[in-house]
Amino acid sequence: MKLKPPITLAWTRFTSCSGCQLMLLNCESSLAELAQVVALREFPLATSTECKDEEIDVGLVEGSITTPSELERLLALRRKVNLLVAVGACALTGGVNSLVRGERRQAMTEVYAGQADEWNTFPPQGIEHFVKVDGQIPGCPPEQGELLNSIGALLHGGWPGHQVMPVCMECRINENPCLLERDCAPCLGPITLAGCNARCPSLGVPCEGCRGVVAEANRDELRRLFITAGLTEQDIRHRLERFGEAP
Amino acid sequence: MKDALQPVAAVLHNIVPMATDNHIFSFLPEQPMALAPGQFVEITLPGVGSFPVSACDQVRDGLITACIRRAGRVTEALYQLEMGDVIGLRGPFGKGFPLELFKDQDALLIAGGLGMAPLRGLLQALLDDPHRKARIIVLYGSREPEALLFREELVELSKEAQIEVRFSVDFAETLPSLDDRVVCKIGLVNELLTDLNFAPRQTVAAVCGPPALYHCILEELALIGIPAAKIFATLERRMRCGVGECCHCVAAGRYICKDGPVFSLEQLRTMTEAI
Amino acid sequence: MTDFLSPNYLLTPSTLDTLADAITKLSPLAPQVNADGLCRLQPLSEGVLSSQALSSFVPLKKVFLPPREKLWSFQSGQFSALKQPEPFAVVGVPLCDLQALWYLDQVFADDLPYQNRRARALVVGMPCEQDKECRCDRQLMPLAGDLFLDQEHAWALSPAGEALLRACGAGETTNKPLPWPTASAGTRPMLTEEQYRSAADAAIWAEAAKGCLSCGACSVVCPTCYCFDMLDESATDGSVTRNRSWDNCFFAEHAKVAGGHDFRSGRANRLRFRMEHKFFGFGALHGQNSCVGCGRCRTVCPVDIDLDQIATRLSGEELA
Numbered sequence: 087m088k089l090k091p092p093i094t095l096a097w098t099r100f101t102s103c104s105g106c107q108l109m110l111l112n113c114e115s116s117l118a119e120l121a122q123v124v125a126l127r128e129f130p131l132a133t134s135t136e137c138k139d140e141e142i143d144v145g146l147v148e149g150s151i152t153t154p155s156e157l158e159r160l161l162a163l164r165r166k167v168n169l170l171v172a173v174g175a176c177a178l179t180g181g182v183n184s185l186v187r188g189e190r191r192q193a194m195t196e197v198y199a200g201q202a203d204e205w206n207t208f209p210p211q212g213i214e215h216f217v218k219v220d221g222q223i224p225g226c227p228p229e230q231g232e233l234l235n236s237i238g239a240l241l242h243g244g245w246p247g248h249q250v251m252p253v254c255m256e257c258r259i260n261e262n263p264c265l266l267e268r269d270c271a272p273c274l275g276p277i278t279l280a281g282c283n284a285r286c287p288s289l290g291v292p293c294e295g296c297r298g299v300v301a302e303a304n305r306d307e308l309r310r311l312f313i314t315a316g317l318t319e320q321d322i323r324h325r326l327e328r329f330g331e332a333p
Numbered sequence: 334m335k336d337a338l339q340p341v342a343a344v345l346h347n348i349v350p351m352a353t354d355n356h357i358f359s360f361l362p363e364q365p366m367a368l369a370p371g372q373f374v375e376i377t378l379p380g381v382g383s384f385p386v387s388a389c390d391q392v393r394d395g396l397i398t399a400c401i402r403r404a405g406r407v408t409e410a411l412y413q414l415e416m417g418d419v420i421g422l423r424g425p426f427g428k429g430f431p432l433e434l435f436k437d438q439d440a441l442l443i444a445g446g447l448g449m450a451p452l453r454g455l456l457q458a459l460l461d462d463p464h465r466k467a468r469i470i471v472l473y474g475s476r477e478p479e480a481l482l483f484r485e486e487l488v489e490l491s492k493e494a495q496i497e498v499r500f501s502v503d504f505a506e507t508l509p510s511l512d513d514r515v516v517c518k519i520g521l522v523n524e525l526l527t528d529l530n531f532a533p534r535q536t537v538a539a540v541c542g543p544p545a546l547y548h549c550i551l552e553e554l555a556l557i558g559i560p561a562a563k564i565f566a567t568l569e570r571r572m573r574c575g576v577g578e579c580c581h582c583v584a585a586g587r588y589i590c591k592d593g594p595v596f597s598l599e600q601l602r603t604m605t606e607a608i
Numbered sequence: 609m610t611d612f613l614s615p616n617y618l619l620t621p622s623t624l625d626t627l628a629d630a631i632t633k634l635s636p637l638a639p640q641v642n643a644d645g646l647c648r649l650q651p652l653s654e655g656v657l658s659s660q661a662l663s664s665f666v667p668l669k670k671v672f673l674p675p676r677e678k679l680w681s682f683q684s685g686q687f688s689a690l691k692q693p694e695p696f697a698v699v700g701v702p703l704c705d706l707q708a709l710w711y712l713d714q715v716f717a718d719d720l721p722y723q724n725r726r727a728r729a730l731v732v733g734m735p736c737e738q739d740k741e742c743r744c745d746r747q748l749m750p751l752a753g754d755l756f757l758d759q760e761h762a763w764a765l766s767p768a769g770e771a772l773l774r775a776c777g778a779g780e781t782t783n784k785p786l787p788w789p790t791a792s793a794g795t796r797p798m799l800t801e802e803q804y805r806s807a808a809d810a811a812i813w814a815e816a817a818k819g820c821l822s823c824g825a826c827s828v829v830c831p832t833c834y835c836f837d838m839l840d841e842s843a844t845d846g847s848v849t850r851n852r853s854w855d856n857c858f859f860a861e862h863a864k865v866a867g868g869h870d871f872r873s874g875r876a877n878r879l880r881f882r883m884e885h886k887f888f889g890f891g892a893l894h895g896q897n898s899c900v901g902c903g904r905c906r907t908v909c910p911v912d913i914d915l916d917q918i919a920t921r922l923s924g925e926e927l928a
Contacts, residue, residue: 118843231841238842243418244381244410247839249853250861255824258908259675259854261665263644266910276821276910300822301860304875307911309821336720338679338838338852340687377850380842381684384866405866419685543870571865575836577891578715579855580835581862584871586884588891605805 089168089240094143096128096137098163100156100182101210102149105227106174107131113230117294120234123241142167144240150183150210157216164217171236172212172219175226179330182226183210188244212330221245226296226329229282252276252300253293257284265292270315272325277303295329337576340377341366345414346396352480354403355447357389358411359396364530368392371429371539371567371595374399375575377421378414380408385426385590386452387525387573389483396423400482402448410457426575429454430539430565439468441559443544443550445522449473449482451567452541457567461493468530470548474501474522474542478509486513488512493601499525523550526557533558539595540566549608564598568607612788614756614763615770617778624778627642627762634697634730637671649698649733659759661734663902667831669712670707671698672725676853679721679838684699690721693860694720695824697730701753704900706733707830711898712754716835721852730754730768732803738789741903743796743916746788748897752756756786796901796921807922808880814917817875819911824856826913829904832886836863856857857882883915 094161097107113120126138145167151157164170171316186193190209194202194257213219223232238245254275257264265271273292275284279300287292299305305326312322343362350356358395368374368388374397377383384407390398403412414420434539440459452471459469473479473520481500491498499516502508502526508517518524522542539555540547547566554564570582570589577591585604587593601608619627638652639662649664649671666675678690701709709731716722731753754769755762761784764770784798827833835855842848855862863872872881888895897917906914 091417116844123844123846207775234844235841236846237841238844240842240845241659241846242377242378242380242410242842242848243413245406246380246842247382247406249837249839249855250859251856252821252823254856255828255856256822258823258825258828261646262911263646263760264908276823302822302875304819304821307821310819311821334718334719334723338721338850339689339717340680342687359690379848379850380840381836382840383838406683408866421687422684445870471616525906569869570863570871571863576718577836578719580857581837581855583881583885583890586888586890586894592890606808 089143089243091123091236092125093123093143093240094125094127094139094147094233095146096139096142096163096167097126097130097146097148098147099130100147100177100213101152102174102176102181104131104148106148109227109228110233110308111229113234118232119289120237121311124237137271140166144171146173147213148173150180150209151213151216152183152210153207158329160213160216168214169216169220169240170215170222171223171225173233175224175230177213178222178298179212180210180331182328184330185328201294214292224279224297225282228329232281237320250301253278253280253282253284253287254299256280256282257287260288262288265290266311266315270317271314272315272317272321274308274325276292277305277308295326295331296305298329299331314332322330334456337423338574340375340423342419343397345416345418346419347416351400352482355400355482356397356412357400359398359487360420361396365395366392366397366422366425368397368425369429369467370432370458371451372425372427373572373575373590374422374424374426375572376401376411377423378407378410379421381410381571383421383423383576384408385575387508387594389450389453392452400447402447411458414483414522415458423575426572427527427590430567430595432458435459435537436462436465437467437529438535438539438563439470439531441470441472441531441536441538441554443472443522443538443540443542443546445474445546446476446480447482448543448546448567452539453483455539456496460490466485467535467548468531469496470529471496471498472501472522472525472529473589474503474525474546476503478502478505478517484511484526488515499529501525506521513606521549522546526553537563538565540564544569544591544608551601551608561598561602565595566598566601566608567595568593610835611698614751614765616782617762617764617773618780618782619760619762623777627773627778630772630776631657631697631730632700634695636697636699636732638698638700651701651829657873658700659734659757661736662702663705663736663904664737665904666829667902668698668701668709668731669831669834672705672712672722673834673854674714674834676851677721679850679852680781681847681849683845686741693728695728695730697732701731701733702736702902703733703746703751703756703786705831706731706751706753706756707744707749707900708898708902711832711893711896712834712898714893728910730772732757733765733890734758734927735787736789738764738841738921739903739906741902742789742903744789745901746786748900748919749856751786758787784821797916797923799887799919799923804884804887810922812918813876813880813922816913817879819873820858820879820913822856822858822860822878822898823888823910823911824858825883825910826858826863826882826905827856828854828923829908831900831902845884857885861898878917879913883918887919901921
């Protein structure tokens, strides 16, 4: 069934910083147009109204799942949306939320002391761990263009295609000096999915891999390059695990 | 200079459901478009993407007709469209089956799975030739009886003695009762050749199916006695531009989209690793 | 193949001035070294024509086959083409890039967006200084472009170039050959297609490809790499734009079809494919080596993959 505008859309937030919502909210020049074709039923950063509809065209999910109540809400959402889209690194892989170095229980006690037991949580996971996901918009935060392109493609009855290339290629196209070569910086550009137009390395910041890893990534060789560049095994692990890429 | 990358708008004219996830779509392009059997068009769904497909019928009343499997992101979106929706067509691209070679020759069409779709286009072209008297033999293998595309039509044509049909299926509890004239076996499609009575020297063969089919059957046909220059296969590749530029489809140094997708066994023998 | 013989004119200072004015009016792009040490083809900052060619990080091809370009737009059921580019010029192009331009001209002979840009461009070559990575070969293929200038001479590479020279007052002709670098490194491997094909199972492929990160850098900087993909971008007003963007044959999806079958699986196969494309060409260009010897890929590769070195080993020659 092809969606007819206005598409009903519910943005649901789980454990996250709301940065993904902010990216959509910041698309000022497109918001008026967007309002013509999309009926927002839920968008916590702009309205406290909760979605009461029994059926929704598209559910956009931000954040990772880390409590039983979040899981319940996610399952309920899946039941009433036709298309479920994971938005941002947290919803895709758990994101920075899943970054717990060492023993989880110990970390909880360090942060919450005596109240640690009051929190009924489990290690944060991406939503695909629990439900079928129809589309993904990666990034921390996602690119505005990609958010709009995805919503635009839904109006045409599908999901947009993406070129499976690494950030490294975008960075070379932008004619940036290579941070890995020049500064021996731990840049994850060679194995990270492009689409951000090499945003960070173009500003001199090594890629942190927020968009996830490309298909058939050559981790072994990148690790070898990092070691050659003077990084330690620990540096590399910290780099890779920031966005849930198991070292 | 014509811009081969610019689509022509076309209206989704009709959808005929056939087997599960294999529907026949017909499109009416704004400007008339020729499309010979074995050639292909790039179907564009604006905003979603494009994919290559061969026709499963002659162009009739300006309509481009193709049997399209729901197999990926873009075809999935195609299955969401409704009649009257506008899509884009680019083409025709590539070299199709050499129809002139089939004149006065027996035609042996061998299909595996979805490979029946382009061969059905060739079959229609042969049937449309009012002067044709030579035999048309169709050997068609599929996973299961329900997945045989155009099954009723092929049986019907066989009843009318226009063609001879033999089916094979990989799996079946019971074989469907079709018609006395129609052979249907459990096994691989090349096994349908074993007791086939035909004259290899005056036969032109056209094969279309998954890569595994080509490995076993093309040289077998040559061994039986069909000249390699009269055995044709159509190759599947990731064809993006259609005009021999983007390089995705290249095999053995050839642009499959432009030099093919139909090649003779004579050509394929020189194309290392193409099949 | 014989050396490309082009009509050659003596340049008087006044002709050179007139010519420089005419080129400067076309807001030319020129290779310029920036503060970070990288050489880029970019708008001429001072309006003063250089007299020397430089090897830009991303070569001339980006001007005619941009890394990302709009092919068409779609709105309200109508596809519409995009508007034609304005006339422009590129100056300071090295000879190897002019050969590469000839090669791309053949590949994109029927490509309207490419030809639209070519028809409106004035491409001006200039003498280069040989770098240690240079392995250019004047016999490899002809040159494309319009003009080649040193301070005293001008070579007309196209009818448009010749017309411009004459309009600027050039008259007296000479027989000076194009100033190809004399001490070209010259150690290009002699790999035959037969050697390449018979080495399909050689251990060197997996060995050399093992380190490949599939980062895409090699094809970005290669003046004759032209793989591309096409993807749509939808706007919220219902309009769609199709973009063409550069691709690379080391990417996992390059030969994968719907349904998941990969016709070129694994890095070793992809390396062989790249090698075949560079050394033996595809389609109508089969038999044409397209490596102009600029050395960019060798320099940029993070894991030092060197096609020449692989070719040398496959051809059984000693390593240079």
